[in-house]
Amino acid sequence: MNGENTRSNTLTRKDFLRYMALIAGGSITVGQYVACQNKTDRYAHITGKINGASAAIGHRIREGSFPVPEVTTYTDTLIVGSGIAGLAAARKLQQQGIDFKVLELEPTPGGNAGFGKNAYAAYPLGAHYLPLPNLQHTALLELLEEAGMLTGYDAAGLPIYRETDLCFDPEERLFIHDRWQEGLVPQFGVQAAALSEIQRFLAEMERLRQVKGADQLFAFDIPVANSSADPVYTALDQISMRTWLEQKGYHSEELHWYLDYCCRDDYGADAAAISAWAGIHYFAGRKGKAANAESSQVLTWPEGNGRLMQHLLQFSKESLLPNSLVYQVTPAGDKVQVDYLDVHQGITKRIVADHCILAVPQFVGRRLLPARPPAANFVYSPWLVANITLDNIPAGSGYPLCWDNVVYKGRSLGYVNAQQQNISQISPDKQVITWYLPLDHLDPVNSRKYALGLDHAHWVKLIADDLAIAHRHIHALIRRIDVQVWGHGMIRPHPGFLTSQERHAVQQSGHSNIFFAHSDLSGISIFEEAFYHGNKAAENVIARRRS
Template sequence: MAIIAGGTITVSQYVACMEKKDKYAHISSRISGASAKAGHMMRDQQFGTPDITEYTDAVIVGGGAAGLTAARHLHHSGFTNFRLLELEPHTGGNASSGSNQYSAYPLGAHYLPIPNTDNQPLLDLLAEAGILTGYDPNGLPIYNETDLCYDPEERLYIRNRWQEGLVPQLGISHQTQDEIRRFLELMEQLRKAKGSDNRYAFDIPVANSSNDALYRELDQLTMEEWLTQQHYHSEELRWYLDYCCRDDYGAGISTISAWAGIHYFASRKGKAANADSSQLLTWPQGNGRLVQHLQQFSRDKTQTGCVVYKITPETKQVLVDYYDINTHQIKRLVAKACIMATPQFITQRLIPGGQYDHAFVYSPWLVANITLDQIPESSGYQLCWDNVIYQGKSLGYVNAQQQRLTQQLPAKQVITYYLPLDHLDPVASRKYAIALSPQHWVKLIADDLEAVHPGITELMHDIDITVWGHGMIRPHKGFITGDVRAAAQKSPFANVFYAHSDLSGISIFEEAFYHGNKAAGALTDYCG
């Protein structure tokens, strides 16, 4: 017997208690992510008169994918007298990456689908970065083989075993098979469909999509409502579509509009000489690979740790006031023009008379990079790049080392675990996420993975947790075609330009890239 406060227990009970207590004690962990404290300084604090005034031709506020793209555009246009101000200690936004001694890994976005062949600016970027290596005689892009996702790509854990691919196959009825086939055939038709304006019904960037009412009216339904209208009732098909919406938008089919849900499938028209149209470009550091290329064009012009708290457009100049966290000084930049590469919930708080419209809803996310001895074997299909759990709370995990160039297994393995925080409304989910300690996240993550990999907790050593309070814009019903998004497209000031993926209503690299180029082009035209 063992004596404890308040009574006695058996030795076996004591051992069981200690094992339960210490189950996660060997796992080190920490939380990183967007600097909520610094961001709230902009929202809550009153700053005095700037102590230092400096001058430049242009200022870019925000160093995510859109801001870095804008900087690249300015650089290539010969417009070199600019500054880029970033709140975080580094640029990259939700396409940032990290690393440890075993692997680089993504802190957010982790892949880029084969681009549409008419998206020449994006193809040019990939060529510049050495990812696109040329074109075949038919004009199709040729991609670097090491940048294409290696086989095997995807698997799904369903009915106690892994299957190849993410569309459910194991144990499904003939009726479900028919529904899945019918849905995929319809998506293929819509991929080719054009509206009365001769634009593709669904395109990337979103701005190129058809304005035909036949397609725009899909935005007035949720994806779930549309599925019911179209007589898609299969549990497995609905789960798959819910997974897709949660993956790209941070919310499921009961929230996301049918237009956005269909766009996920019908907007992709990429082709390549050496890859299938459905193949992905990916790297150990995820889209950090693209960020690292973009950073070179503004590295000597970038200031991190800058809390921009006020933008004052005047007739011939813009005043950009900010607090420098590194020097504890209040500063002002005077420029001819400014690019706001910031989400609307920030932009509208900075400009005069700005009013943030809560129709712009942002999905919170958690990304966890887990270092472990090995990924346990399990029944069914082999380990893939993307590993998804049927009806799971999370989106599963990505094998960060899938793209390694050597066949030799690393000393430790790193997997990237994705969890959209959509169990509550976005505001409540953000508060929930911020309140949790690293130890709570460790337990949640380990317990989730134990369902498909019994014993995996014992193999874990370290978890690098990233919480994105405003991870991505959420295209809820009515948002894509609504007046609020339309109004946000244009700045009310002649010398202030907007650039962020939330202006598209869809948070993917291609949209950030589009808006960054658009804003930089408008700025150079304005400045002459």
């Protein structure tokens, strides 16, 4: 599959099984994958393991049959979920002196902003950067200032960011026509007509970045809730990004690959599966500026957005109860009863709260809250993230090693150099890179099912062979590969979803003291949206307490 224009055709289930058999060097029986029993010498030295969300425990919600809670406690506000939305809500409540507890299924907080660490580097398990925030997003700017990442403003009112938090040079490169070029937009070996088309597209995105609707709101903004409701622009949600490209006369192979890459990067699926509004928002929604950085620059850290998560966590660390499987949320008069399983103690407990914030995705929320309507239109893209420890990254022809390194027409989204932001004068003995793969070979349900069925040996071969496209002899240099499978990695803004009645309807719980907070409410899974919804839910709690 690597080396082809992978977005041109949709794999059938049979094709996918055959593909996975080939890359694993094993055999397949009907309905399941069979891992290769004997690794070849080429991969035998590579150690590691598969990590992942606690799916087996979480799936107990479907089974039900939990015993009556043995212990009951009380709090003002109960937050379910400690991803960015939950932690943002906790921060705002703590700043107001409001008592709260946070229940989290996993042993550690953070959701897809979590991170890991080995002897050589910290590394992200999911999200790994934050673009410069829009100047109108004052709440986020205040958070960055509070964390010391934003150090002040210049005379023109532009933020000044701490240099060690801005992505170090060189930032991005693309492996195309057997060499590395600077930047991810295809240039090397690209025909003049295609280059002209790419420039026309980028100019159009710049125009749309500044355009406003009849309501004088930006057509595309962050948070999404601030975007214009003008039908001229919202109608773009009814067609796919690929259809929009074709309607506008964009036909070059290189531009279509680049748009597939961008959509897979933020949404977990190619341009044919993503709303044109969302595809354009990828470019036009961001309007960040800084006094000491280009608008395209990003904030990043060795542990990715784990650095931001750690800052948020300090406001709720004492109130966090990990290893807690919430299985039912029940309105009870002016209270809310939240029942959960203490996984470590093996007993069920109940917290009675005045308010409840469900900082969980909709497919979880609808199982917790009685009479919650199904969220069938909410589609989640599965992902795989691998952190790879190796002796060194082989040099290639062309542009040198960057923070973000992508292969043109590659199956994966390439890798991030986790040590790019290292400010130590001492070079570590090993290098650590983070490799990203949106699991979009099949529809999300089947991609999720098959990915969760693969063993470590399969992933080692797939990942090492993908890296070998640009680094021919990298197999011998890899020491360890740790794999993180995200079964529901991010919400997918498929055509029609963002403007659907269903998305707007789920913003309300139907109960005056229960509030939702998750990036899937926006239809776009980025830090800014999760942070926005966490703050909004906390503000609703604060307002209700004052009424």
